[in-house]
Amino acid sequence: MVEIVSRREWGAAAPTGALTPLARTRGVKVHYTGGRVSPEIVRDHDVCVQLVRDVQRMHMSGGRETRYVDIGYSVCVCPHQRVFMGRGPGRLPAANGPGLNAGHYAVLALVGNSGFTEPNDGIKHGIRDAIEYLRREGGAGPEIKGHRDGYATSCPGGPLYEWVKAGAPRPKTSSGGGAxxxxxxxxxxxxxxxxxxxxxxxxxxxxxxxxxxxxxxxxxxxxxxxxxxxxxxxxxxxxxxxxxxxxxxxxxx
Ligand SMILES: [Zn+2]
Ligand SMILES: [Zn+2]
Missing domain, CATH: 1.10.101 (Muramoyl-pentapeptide Carboxypeptidase; domain 1)
Known part of the structure; x- marks a missing residue:
């Protein structure tokens, strides 16, 4: 069962423009933050909320060269198996690179390139939950790829990409790395x-x-x-x- 954090719950800013509808995709692409994520995040869900807000602010203020109308990701997943609503299913993301957004929904994992770099079981379960949700609600196809597939980037980082390449298997531990x-x-x-x-x-x-x-x-x-x-x-x-x-x-x- 997917545990969604609604946009109201995480304090999302309203989009500044219309989002492009998207009926289906070939699958999802997994991303990481590309920056430092404090190891504190594991025991403080408030760090997750703050981080998602920061990402939205950065995207909407032109941190990715142009000002996005909203956070670029479809959803964001935290170490506590929570799925933060971004653009959501049925909407074109802006995170996979030019020409690559209609092909895959974009799932951000709150993992960094320093600090918290290894996805824990909560994140892995959360990504699986997010994928099932995007398949069910957004017509996502079977592919599970990383940002670096098709675009020159380090994203989603070594440890997360290894797991994605292995087919993004659900961890053996029972679901609920978080709650x-x-x-x-x-x-x-x-x-x-x-x-x-x-x-x-x-x-x-x-x-x-x-x-x-x-x-x-x-x-x-x-x-x-x-x-x-x-x-x-x-x-x-x-x-x-x-x-x-x-x-x-x-x-x-
Ligand atoms: Zn990425
Ligand atoms: Zn969290």
Whole structure:
């Protein structure tokens, strides 16, 4: 089951222009970031969210020579087996190189050329999930290739490319290299934590940047209260492990 992080959840900027429809492709091409990815990413899903936002900002501000109307990738996959919605299925990506975008959807793995360079099982499962999703929803064909197939680039880096060339097999470990929300700590009113930001984004708060859980803040507190009421949970405004679990299940359904 694919665990999608919606564009609203990761705080995507709206596209600045129309995206070209795409009915089907021959398959997918796998990419890496090409830069340094902090090893911290493995234990902090907020690093993933920030990185995807950075990539979108770079693409839309002309970091790839022209200003893209949106992030160039179809989807992005993090070490926690989450699939961030980029342009999505049914839309032409802008990442494979000139003339090569209609042939394959573009899947970015949050792996770098330094720091975090070896894809973990969460990433591998996530890429498999993304491929199945793009086949089902976007008419992706059977091919699984790397950016360097057909274009002169180091992308997607040695370790990831080895795995792609081997047919991108699902790891033997059970799926779920991630499910980060389930492992996130309880949040109490008054807490200051980066996970407050994760919660704000997940609940669709207006302010998606503050790390402070202010119980007098009508924005977050009201959303927490409404969520807990809806699911019949007790414990006032404390955001418990059970709350994270429910949020997780809702996201993956
Ligand atoms: Zn690439
Ligand atoms: Zn993550």
């Amino acid at each position: 980060p929300a389930a492992r996130l700590p309880e949040l109490r009113p008054g807490d200051t934590s980066p996970h407050v930001v994760t919660l704000r984004r997940a609940l669709g708060a207006a302010d998606t940047t503050s790390k402070k859980y202010d119980p007098t803040d009508p924005d977050l507190a009201a959303l927490v209260e409404a969520f807990k009421n809806r699911h019949g949970l007790k414990g006032g405004l404390v955001w418990t492990a059970e709350c994270w679990d429910i949020l997780n299940e809702r996201r993956s359904s």
